[in-house]
Amino acid sequence: MPKVLVVDDAAFMRLALKTILERNGFQIVGEAENGAVALKMYQEYKPDLVTMDITMPVLDGIQSLKAIRQYDPKAKVIIVSAMGQEGMIKEAIASGAKSFIIKPFKEGHVIETLTKIATA
Template sequence: MAKVLIIDDAAFMRMSLKSMLEKNGFEVVGEAENGEVGILKYKEVSPDLVTLDVTMPKMGGVETLKLIKEYDPKAKIVMVTAMGQEKIVKEAVISGAKSFIVKPFKEEKLVDTLNKVMAM
């Protein structure tokens, strides 16, 4: 069972992701409402996988991604983005994101993407 950390400023999105993941055999080991908290949580819980929102207050997703990858170059991070953020997603992938999911997404797409990243 893969351990997942959810980093997203929207409580509804964290709740929604957690529900979908747990229903599909993932273990949510932590949640964070911004990048700063996310980095601390990552170090605390050592997840197998991270879902990371692109747009957040305090510290954006790409900056958070870079700092997590600096701490753990093997980190498996999947960006969660809104439509129209292709430029940011491209930067995130160049910076080490393993994949991305565009909101709104279907549960099957989320699970399929995370399973593929876990197999990498």
């Protein structure tokens, strides 16, 4: 069962992802409301996967992605972002994100994407 760290500044979005993932056999090891907390939690829990919002306070998703990948170059980070942020998604992929999911998301797409990345 892959361990996942869910990172989003919106509590309802963290809850939605957590619910979908747990229902489909993923283990949530932590939830972070910004990139700075995400980096600390990544170092502490060493999750298999990270779902990462882009627009967050303190440390945004791109900065957090880069910090996590510097700490662990093999980190598997999936960007979860709203429509209209295509430029930032491209930057995230260039910075090492393994994939991306556009909000609002469908459960099947979330599970398919995370399963594919977890087994890659």
